[in-house]
Amino acid sequence: MPKLLVCYKWTLDEQDIKINPADLSLDASRAKGKISDFDRQAIEEATLIVEKQGGTVAALSYGTPTVKQSLKDVLSRGPNKAFYIADKSAESADAYVTASVLAAAIRKIGPFNFILLGEGSSDMFYQQTGPRLAQLLGIPCVSFVQKMEIEGDVLKATRKLSDSLEEVSVKGPAVISVLSEINKPRIPTLKQVLGAAKKPNEEVKIADLGLTPAQLAPKAVRKSAKGFVMNRKHIVYKESDAAANVAKLAASLAAEGLR
Amino acid sequence: MPGIIVFSEDGALAQQLLTPALELKKSLNQPVTALTQDENTANALATLADRAVLLKAAKATPEAIAPEIAEFCAREQASVVLIGGTLRGKHVAAQIAAKLEAGMTTDAKTLKITDGKLQTTRILYAGLAVSEEEVSLPAIATIPARTFLAPASNGTSAKVEALEVKPDDRITVTGTTSIGTEGVDITAAHKLVSVGRGFRAKADLKLAEDLAGALKDAELACSRGVAEDDHWLPLERYVGISGQIVKPELYLAVGLSGQVQHMVGCRESKVIVAINNDERAPIFEAADYGIVGDLYQVLPLLTAALKN
Numbered sequence: 001m002p003k004l005l006v007c008y009k010w011t012l013d014e015q016d017i018k019i020n021p022a023d024l025s026l027d028a029s030r031a032k033g034k035i036s037d038f039d040r041q042a043i044e045e046a047t048l049i050v051e052k053q054g055g056t057v058a059a060l061s062y063g064t065p066t067v068k069q070s071l072k073d074v075l076s077r078g079p080n081k082a083f084y085i086a087d088k089s090a091e092s093a094d095a096y097v098t099a100s101v102l103a104a105a106i107r108k109i110g111p112f113n114f115i116l117l118g119e120g121s122s123d124m125f126y127q128q129t130g131p132r133l134a135q136l137l138g139i140p141c142v143s144f145v146q147k148m149e150i151e152g153d154v155l156k157a158t159r160k161l162s163d164s165l166e167e168v169s170v171k172g173p174a175v176i177s178v179l180s181e182i183n184k185p186r187i188p189t190l191k192q193v194l195g196a197a198k199k200p201n202e203e204v205k206i207a208d209l210g211l212t213p214a215q216l217a218p219k220a221v222r223k224s225a226k227g228f229v230m231n232r233k234h235i236v237y238k239e240s241d242a243a244a245n246v247a248k249l250a251a252s253l254a255a256e257g258l259r
Numbered sequence: 260m261p262g263i264i265v266f267s268e269d270g271a272l273a274q275q276l277l278t279p280a281l282e283l284k285k286s287l288n289q290p291v292t293a294l295t296q297d298e299n300t301a302n303a304l305a306t307l308a309d310r311a312v313l314l315k316a317a318k319a320t321p322e323a324i325a326p327e328i329a330e331f332c333a334r335e336q337a338s339v340v341l342i343g344g345t346l347r348g349k350h351v352a353a354q355i356a357a358k359l360e361a362g363m364t365t366d367a368k369t370l371k372i373t374d375g376k377l378q379t380t381r382i383l384y385a386g387l388a389v390s391e392e393e394v395s396l397p398a399i400a401t402i403p404a405r406t407f408l409a410p411a412s413n414g415t416s417a418k419v420e421a422l423e424v425k426p427d428d429r430i431t432v433t434g435t436t437s438i439g440t441e442g443v444d445i446t447a448a449h450k451l452v453s454v455g456r457g458f459r460a461k462a463d464l465k466l467a468e469d470l471a472g473a474l475k476d477a478e479l480a481c482s483r484g485v486a487e488d489d490h491w492l493p494l495e496r497y498v499g500i501s502g503q504i505v506k507p508e509l510y511l512a513v514g515l516s517g518q519v520q521h522m523v524g525c526r527e528s529k530v531i532v533a534i535n536n537d538e539r540a541p542i543f544e545a546a547d548y549g550i551v552g553d554l555y556q557v558l559p560l561l562t563a564a565l566k567n
Contacts, residue, residue, distance in 0.1 A: 014384035014519060026388055038501075095353070096362055123384055125500065126365045128353035131325075135357035140322060140429040143350045160438070161321070162269070162345035167434035174429075180501050181487050181494060219362025219398075225383055225390040230526055230545055238538060238551035243560055245550045249532070250564040252548045256530050258450070258474075258509045259565060 001055035002150050002172075004046045005112040006079060007102055007133070008039035010063045010070040011123040019227030026225055033069050038118025040077070042178045044185040046116050047078025049150055056080050060109070060204075062101045064090045075196035076188035082201040083109055089206065094218040095128035101216070102129070103136035104209035109202075113172035114155055119144055119179055130177030140170050143177040261336040263291045265308070266328055266351070267343025268319070270300035274409035276341045276402060277307045279370045281410055283339055286372035292335065294328060294422070301419045306412040316424035321347050323427040325354035331422060332359060337397050339377055341370075344401035356399045363399035364392050370400060385500050386523025403504060405446070438495055443478060445496055450477035450509040453498060453525070454491075456484045457514020457535065457554055461491045466558040467513055473565040480505065480525075482515050498524035514554045517542025534558070 016031035035043070046057045059079040061067050065086045074082050085105055089097065106115065120127035134141030146165065147158040156169045160179060188196075206216075235252065237245035253259050265280045267273035273295045280291045293304035294312045296319055305311035312331070316323060332340055332355060342352040344366055356363035367379040368389075377398035383390045394400070445451060452471040454464060464479070471477035479496060486497035498505055499521045510528035514535060515521065522545050525531065533546040536553050543549050550557055 012384075014387050017384060017387055019387070026384075094362060096356070096360070099357060119501070120365075125382075125385070126363070127349050128356065128363055128365065131350050131353035132357040135354050140427070141350070141354070142430060143321075144346045156433075161347045162438075164438055165436045166320075166432050168430050168432050170430045180483070184488065220364055220392050220394045223378075223391045223393055225388045228382065228386060228389050228526075232531060232545060233547040234543070234549075235547065236533075236538075236543055236549040236551060238549075242550075242552050242556045245552060246557060246560040246564050249548055249550055249561065253509075253532070253565075256509075256547075258530060 001053065002049065002113045003055060003111075004050065004057045005106065005110070005115045006039070006043045006046045006057060006059050007115065007117040007129070008043060008059060008061050008070070008074060009036040009121045009123075010034075010061055010067045011036045011121055014123065019229070024226040024229065026227060033066060035070060035073055035077075036118060037122040038120060038178065038180055040118070040185040041180055041182050042116040042118050043074065043077045043079065044183050045148065045178055048183065050078070053150070058083060058109070058112070060102065060105060061085070062087070062090055062093070062098060062105070064088060071201045072193070072196045075199040075201070076193045077186065079199075081199060083204050084201065085204045085206055087206040089216045092218050092221070094220040095126045095132055096219050097216055099129050099132035099136055100211060101206065101209065102133055104211055105204050106137065108204060108209065111173060113153060114150065115173070115175045117175070117177055119177045130175050134175035137173070137175070139173045139175060141175040141177070142168055142170055145176050145178045146181055148176065148178075148182070260289070261287075261338045262289045263287065263339045263341070264294065264332055264335065264337045265291065265341045266294040267345070267348055268296045269343050269345055269348075269404065270295065270297060270303070271409070272343035272345065272404045273300050274303060274307060275404065275407045276343060277304070278407035278410050279402065280308070280341055283370065283372060287338055289338060294331070305417045305419050306415065307410055308417065310417050310420065312420045312422050314422050314424050316426070318426045318432065319424065320427060320430065320432060321350040322354070322430055323424050325351045326358065326427075327422060327424045329355040329358035332397070339396065340399045342399065342401045344403040349401050352399050352401045359397055359399070361397045361399050362394040363401075364394055365401050366403050367400040368406060382523060385520040386526070387519050405506070443496070445478050445480050445498070446503055446505050448476070448478040448505070449507055450474050451480040451505060451507045451511065452477050453480040453482070453510060453512045453515055454485055455482040455512065455515025456489070458485075461489070463555070464491060466555070466562075469562045470511070470513075470558055470565070473562045474509070474511070477509070482521050500524060512542050512546075513558065515542055516540045517545055
C-alpha cells in the first residue's frame with residue numbers, strides 16, 4: 001500500500017490583500033492564511049487514493065512560524081500526520097531554498113513512494129519546487145498532472161505538456177506536481193475538523209537538517225512589490241432601459257473600431 | 260568563455276527569446292547560443308544568435324532534455340539561461356536550475372543586468388501585484404510566449420551544431436494526445452467573448468456564440484469555473500493564471516465576476532467590456548465599458564445591434 005507525502009505551502013489569502021492607492025504598497029495586515037490553492041488539490045488526490053486503496057498520507061510544510069496555524073486545516077483534509085518546519089528563513093525563501101529544505105526534511109522523515117504537490121503556490125507561483133525537489137532527491141518528476149492512479153509501486157499519470165497530453169508511468173519514488181483540474185478539493189466536514197485535532201503533528205527542526213548557510217540564502221531576492229493598476233476608462237451604462245445601454249455600448253465599440 | 264543561452268521547444272517562442280537575449284548581450288558582452296528541438300527552428304535561430312544548437316532526441320521528454328541542457332550550460336559557463344515558459348519549458352528550466360544550484364525566476368516580463376545580477380519583473384499574488392526581483396548569476400528565467408517580438412535576422416548564418424539527447428527511461432510514455440484537437444487557439448483571436456458562471460445552463464452559451472458571430476472574427480473564452488467545474492467548454496478556452504493568457508483587441512466578459520486570478524489572464528487586452536448584473540462585480544473595475552444588466556436581456560439586443 002502506498003506511503004504518500006504531500007508538500008504544501010501556507011500562504012496569505014490574496015483576496016484579503018489591499019493596495020494602498022497613494023503609493024501602491026501592499027497591505028497584508030488583514031490577510032488570513034490559507035493552504036495554497038493547488039496544494040489543496042494535491043492533498044485531495046493523495047487522500048482519494050488512500051481512501052480507495054489503503055496506505056498513508058503524511059503532509060509536510062516549510063514556512064514561517066505561522067505555518068503552525070495550518071496544521072488543523074491540513075489534517076482535516078485527510079492526511080494522517082503533519083510535519084512542519086517553522087523557520088524565519090521561509091520569509092525570504094526562493095524556490096532554491098524551499099526545495100533544499102524540503103529535500104533535507106524528506107530524507108529525514110521518508111522514504112515515501114510518491115511525493116505530491118501543487119504545480120505552483122498561489123502567492124508566488126514559481127512552479128519550480130516539484131522539479132527542483134526531484135532533482136535534489138535524485139528521483140524522477142512527473143509535472144503538471146491532470147489525472148493519476150497508483151498500481152502497486154507504479155504510478156500512471158496523464159501530464160500536460162503545453163501542446164499535448166502524455167500518458168506516462170513511473171516507478172516510485174517520484175515527485176508528482178498536480179494541476180488544478182485534477183479534482184475538486186473537499187470542504188472538510190465538522191467530523192473531519194474535530195478528528196483533525198486528534199491526529200499527530202511533528203516539528204522538524206531546521207537545525208537538524210544539516211543545511212549549510214548557503215542553502216538557506218535565496219538566489220532570487222525580491223526588491224519591491226507594488227499593486228498592479230490598470231488604466232481603464234470605466235464607462236458603465238446602467239440605465240434601467242437595456243436597449244438604451246446596448247445602443248450606447250454599440251456606439252462605443254464603433255468608436256473604438258471594434259465593430 | 261561565459262555565455263547567454265536560450266532554449267525553447269516552441270519555434271516561435273525560441274525566436275522571441277532572442278530579443279531579450281541580444282539585449283542582455285549588450286550588458287554582459289557575451290555570445291548568445293540558442294538551443295531548440297527542430298531543424299527549421301534551428302536554421303532560423305542560426306541567423307539570429309551567435310550559435311545555434313539542435314537537440315537530437317529519439318524521445319524528447321522534459322526529463323531527458325533537462326540534464327542535457329544543464330550539462331551544456333555548465334560546460335559553456337552560462338551566465339543567463341532564458342527558457343520559453345511553456346509547461347514543458349518550466350519543468351526543464353526548474354531542473355536545470357536545481358542541477359546548476361542556480362536561482363530562477365518564472366514568467367519574467369522584463370529583464371536587465373544591474374550590479375552584476377539579473378533584474379526582472381514578474382507578477383505576485385495571482386496578478387494583484389508586480390514585483391522586482393534580483394537573481395544572482397548564473398540565473399535562469401522562463402519567459403511566456405509573446406512577451407517579446409522576434410528580432411530581425413542579423414544577415415549572417417551560424418553553422419547549426421548538434422547535441423545528442425539520451426533518453427530518460429525512468430518515466431515511460433505510453434500514449435500521447437495532442438490538445439486543442441478542435442484547432443482553436445484563443446490566444447491568437449483578435450476578439451474574445453468570455454463567459455462566466457452568470458450563465459444558468461450550457462445551452463444558454465448560444466447567446467454568447469451568437470454575439471461572437473456578430474462581432475465577426477471573435478472566439479469564445481471562459482472562466483475557470485465554466486471549464487473545470489461545469490465542463491461547458493474545453494480547458495484550453497479558459498483564461499486565467501493557470502489557463503490561457505490572452506491579449507486580444509477586445510475582451511468582452513459576460514456574466515463573469517472578474518476575480519484577480521482570471522483578470523491576470525486578460526488584463527493586457529486593448530479594450531475590456533463587461534456585462535454583469537452585479538454592479539459591484541470586480542470586472543467593472545477592470546473594464547473600459549460596461550453594462551449593468553441581465554445578460555439574458557442584454558446579449559440578444561447587443562447581437563442584433565452589432566448585426567445592423
